[in-house]
Amino acid sequence: MSSLTIPRPAFLKQHPEVIAAMLCGVLVLLGWLALQSDWLGLALLILPAAYVIGGYESAREGLTTLFQEKELDVDLLMIVAALGAAGLGLWRQEYNLIVDGAILILIFSISGALEGYAMQRTERSIRSLMNLTSDVARVLRNGREQSVAIAQLQIGDEVLVKPGELVPTDGAIVEGFSTLNQAPITGESMPVEKTVGDEVFAGTINGNGVLKLKIHQPPESSLIQRVIRLVEQAQTETPPSQQFIERFERGYAKAIVIAGILLAILPPFFWGWSWETTIYRALIFLVVASPCALMAAIMPTLLSGIANGARQGILFKNGAQLELIGRVRAIAFDKTGTLTMGKPQVVEVIAMPKAETQLLQVAAALESLSEHPIGESIFQYARQQRVEWKQATNVQAHAGQGITGEIGQKQALVGKAAFVRERVNGWSDWLIASAQQLEEAGKTVVWVAYAGEPLGAIAVADTVRPEAKNAIARLKQLGIQEIVMLTGDNERTARSIAREIGIDQVYSELLPEHKVDVVRSLQRRYQTVAMVGDGINDAPALAQASVGIAMGTAGSDVALDTADIVLMADRLERLVTAIRLGRRSERVVKQNIAFALSFIVLLLTANFISHITLPLGVIGHEGSTVLVTLSGLRLLKN
Incomplete structure (x- = not known):
């Protein structure tokens, strides 16, 4: 019996909870209308269908849990209570009790549908990660270039990476120079210059240079593959709160079922009740003790909070x-793209006296022909300042150093301090000191000279949101x-x-x-x-x-x-809104749980002291569920 799994009908595979809840609701309404019109035969055909469609999923999960895990849960408890109400209704010819049981199933079915819809999680994470990895690599063997599947790469293989390509696997550069965009893997805001001896990572994007890599570890040990495994591992871990909820639900259901059985057997022997009264009281106990209000204390509240949050982005x-x-x-923030904009921008221009416009003209003339992100930021800044410049000629990039060219047959230079200042003298002390302060503050400083004269420097950085x-x-x-x-x-x-x-x-x-x-x-x-x-x-x-x-x-x-x-x-400020909304939802959930438990205790007490009827018990049970649900809807308001 432990291997039994109740099958799922094909028509419920796509969206089982939503479809079942909708059909159950329609059938319950039709069954009730049939009873009100004295069409008993029709009602007795429609209402059982509502039981089957609305309660199938709960019955399947409850029976599977019972047979596989030897545990009772709330799903099975609800079915027992509803079937008990239907059986009692047939026995005493009080057919409205069948409708009451169907409504119990409908309430639980709607709750399950909402929960299933709200709790959907995508499984595209790993597939998206895999898009960062190439299927094949260009391997140099015996002096010839071959396409080899990543899985077949071996330690010691030499891999060729051309400009603009994804690096196929981790390796060390043995030939070539280039700038690599490592933001997808390391989060670095600026492209990183790599040369012989440096390590590169799979999934990073090569710049303009051609690289030859030597593989020093198996492809499955690459950084991107470790990222994939870490995501898989963390996503399969069940949160402690979820484990607690599952244990509580099953423990509660087990206690109620045991108590219901005892109440259906012992009273005739101890208090002299008739068997009809005993069974009637036991069924009322199962109905009023059914934790619909308790379960409704959580999901409507959370769904309302989710809807509220969606309206606020x-x-x-x-x-x-x-x-x-x-x-x-505690909160951990990534920097690049989260606390910052994630794109380099010009943050300051330090120019020699009366040279700011010329500085931007020279820098833009050279950088407009560069594909480097820093050059792009300078070019865009010059355009924003509406600076006009002449076309540069004989432009030449010096890998990792800077760029040179001619404007009006005079040499222009843009690049790192050492590259520019060793070719042009006359830099003022205040300019050097200002540039050093910017570098110490984490900015990237680009120096500019023209016709043998210093013009100044431009500071570029990833700006804070x-x-x-x-x-x-x-x-x-x-x-x-x-x-x-x-x-x-x-x-x-x-x-x-x-x-x-x-x-x-x-x-x-x-x-x-x-x-x-x-x-x-x-x-x-x-x-x-x-x-x-x-x-x-x-x-x-x-x-x-x-x-x-x-x-x-x-x-x-x-x-x-x-x-x-x-x-x-x-919008980072929405994080503050999310935390406040979460704290508010937690307060409402606690209030709802306290109310639901109190009402269950009240109904149970009334069942044995005031001898309430089953319809009254159902009304009290469903009324508490509605009140708790309405309480949860408070979170729809900001």
Whole structure:
């Protein structure tokens, strides 16, 4: 018997809970109308169909749990109570009791449908991650280029990566120079220059250079594959709160069933009740003790909170996460794309006297022909300032150093300090000191010279989101005990951003697995921890966190799929709204649970002291369910 699994009809496979609840509701209404019209035969055909369609899923799950796990749950308890009401209605020819039982099933069916709809989780995370990995790699063997499946690569193989391609697997550069966009993996805001001896990661995007890599570890040990495994592992872990709810539900159902059996057997022997009275009281007990109000104490509240959040640009993927976000005591923020805009922008121009316009003209003339992201930011800034420039000629890029060209047959230079200043003299001390201050603050400084004369420097950086500082301050006011920043960027840049927005604790130069370690460390101290991120490199930490929160616009597909909550408009202040909404929902849930339990106790007491009738018990039971549901709908209001 332990291997028994009740099959699921094909017509309920697509959306079983929603379809069953709708059909059950229609049939209950038709059955009730038939009874009111004295069409008893028709009613006795329609109402059993409502029982079967509305109660099938609960019966299947309840019986499967009973036979496989030797446990009783609320699903089976509801079916027993409803069938008891129907049987008693047939026995005493009180056919409205059959409708009462059908309504019980309908209420539970609707609750299951809403819960199933609200709790849907996508499984596209791993598939999206796999899009970052190539199926084949260009391998150099015996001096010839061959296409080889990634799984067939061996340690020692040499792989060729051409401009603009995804790096197929982790490896060390043995020939070539290029800039790589590592943001999808490490979260670094700026492309990183790589040359012979440097390691590159699978899933990163090669720039303009051709690279030859040597594989030093199996492809399955690559960083991107470790990210995939971390996401899989974290998503399969059941939250402790969910485990508690399941244990409580089964324990409650078991206690009620045992008590119902005892009440159906013992009273005739101890109190001299008739068997008809005994069974009648036992069935009323099962009906009024059925935890519909208790179950309705949670899901309508959470669904209302989810709807409220959606109106404010907060997407809760999981009802349980609405409760958890209210319990958060520590938050880890990714930096690039989350606290910052994720794109380099010109933040300051330091020009020699009366040379600012010429500085931008020269820089734009050269950088307009560059594909480097920093060059793109300078070019766009010049356009925003409505600067006009002449076309540069003989433009030449110097890998990792800068770019040179001619404007009006005079040499122009844009690049790093050493590259430009060793070719042009006369730089003033105040200009050098200002540039050094900007570099110490984490900015990237580009120097500009023309016709042998210094023009100045341009500072480029990933800029902080305008609302970030205020959002961090408000989170602290809410009582969040620790706020940390996680980033793959260097420590100097990270600390500069952290100081600007008011974050004290910074973890820099992190790989995805290191972010997971930090989140786990926070969970050991604070239990409920939120992680806010936007990139693929954040996916493992988002999955590991008690509550994963992704930026909706800037976020990668993997981050959006992995996260429990999405801030749809990338508005960090909505995180404060989400926490307040979570705390409010937790208060309402506790109030509803207290009310539901109190009403169950009241009805049970009335059953044995005042001898209420079954219809009155059903009315009290369903009335408490409606009241609790309406209480939960309070969260629809802001």
